Amino acid sequence: MPHNILVVGELDGGTPSSTTLELLNGAQGLAGGGSVSVSLLGTGASAAAAQAAGASKAFVSDDANYDTFRGEQWLPAVQAAVEQSGADLVLMGQTTVGRELGPRLAFRLNTAVAMDCVAVTDNGGTIEATRPAYGGNAQATYTFATTPAVATVRAKSFDPATGGGAAETVELPAAGESRVNVTGKEVTESAGLAITEAPIVVGGGRGLGAPEAFEDLKNLAAAIGTDKAAVGASRAAVDLGWFPPSEQIGLTGKVVTPDLYIAVAISGASQHMAGCSGSKMIVAVNRDKDANIFAFSKYGIVGDWKQVVPALIEEFKKG
């Protein structure tokens, strides 16, 4: 059955974000002859429409007041785009934007949203959304009693769309007022490769015992290659103040999907696995052979990280 789909796009340096391109590809797969539209808000939106691969129509506003996301400013614009596009399915990323916009947009459209979905499918014409629950211990599949169906989708759930962008653009109104004022922003400096982009991620957990241990993990990443490997941490380690929250891997942090995830002194709580179980391969180093992390791992070393990590560094340095 054809679906008309609106992707709530986000701009990253004036071009559609990687998540936006993934959603556009997912939308193309689900449309089944229906239309795929995109909304883009902020500086450069009109120009970015041409790069929104797979969308036939773009709802845009170049108003710079949209550059910093404020829910109350984005809501009327995105709601207008949903209504004008005739969408019966609205997709957005599980991002700072989607986390706030999803529930509020659904409320204003008298419908519902499924948050943090890993799959959105068409089952005989009915949209089904599947998402992790119970900290990743379970997955839940939902249908919607109301339209449009709204889903926020986890990063890397689809491959990015390629090809031509939107041929037609429709102007959205400029931003209105917001009752929430944004008075400042602090960007956490992260040296080197982002954990969400790195092909190899080394993750450290509470079992490391001390914050200094992350220096050893950084040395391990450096031995693998600074252009290939990045270091992240479990929530337990972040809550102890051992590593910055921006580098937290897990349900409430970042979702990483590297080719190789090396989990060091991480027990494998569901909350953490929700952030790394999409890795192509997991390798774990843990003292406890019954640790949950091994249930997800292809290879495991049972041992003390203090001895294993230096040995791995030496081995990787050999090339």
Added chain:
Amino acid sequence: MHIVVCAKQIPDPETPPAAFKIDAATNKVVPAQGIAPVLSQFDGIAAEAALRIKEAGGDGKVTVISMGGESAQAAIKQVLAMGADEGVLLNDPAFEDGDSHTTAKVLAAAIKELGDVDAVFCGRQAADWDMGQVGLLIAENLGWPVTIIAKGVALEGNALKVERVLADGFEKTEVNLPAVVTVSNEFGEPRYPKLPQIMAAAKKTVTKKTAADLGLDPSEVGKAGARLQLQKLFIPEKGAQVEFIEGETPQEQAANLVAKLKADKAI
């Protein structure tokens, strides 16, 4: 200053995966033997944030509200033991098996009924369904502004200064009361009530409310009012069968692992 904290009782998220079971016929989690349900951890942190504001101001009141069965009294008592003043249990069979939309509708009706509420603090998400919707939907129901995933909250005059967590750092926001804030684990650990406080909490008032008390029709709450319909709850396949790397020494183990990763073209 009257702050409402919304609190949910959930199955203990620290339940070992081996003890986590689902009843396929009802699409519900089977309570693990001997593991008591707990206050959703983010709600405890939201309570901590509310109590710190109350204490900094010297006066004010914190009311904890929970929607759930009789057992949810335990979650309410825990927040009362932390220092909240009063509790409200929203308890009605009609509330069961709803979604975020119906839950927020019930909570918002209870907050409206209290009448003099200045702020609502919720956890960033319930640590069972992990949707992260209810705080936002309470705000929409009440027509209040909302700021989510806070790591810091302070009251200045009639405004809340909220630091919220972003993917690449933090954002400072300001919002006039009344407002809704959802609080994240970056805020810090909640206090741990001591025995005298737990004893004192037992004497604090917990009021019970039903759908009728809140002027809600049974058709608009719980399963009858839900818009999101759970079709299937299941335990996903883990896939991997771990191969433990052999070796007499860590050096040998490391060499063997790297050799395997090379053979797999993983590095």
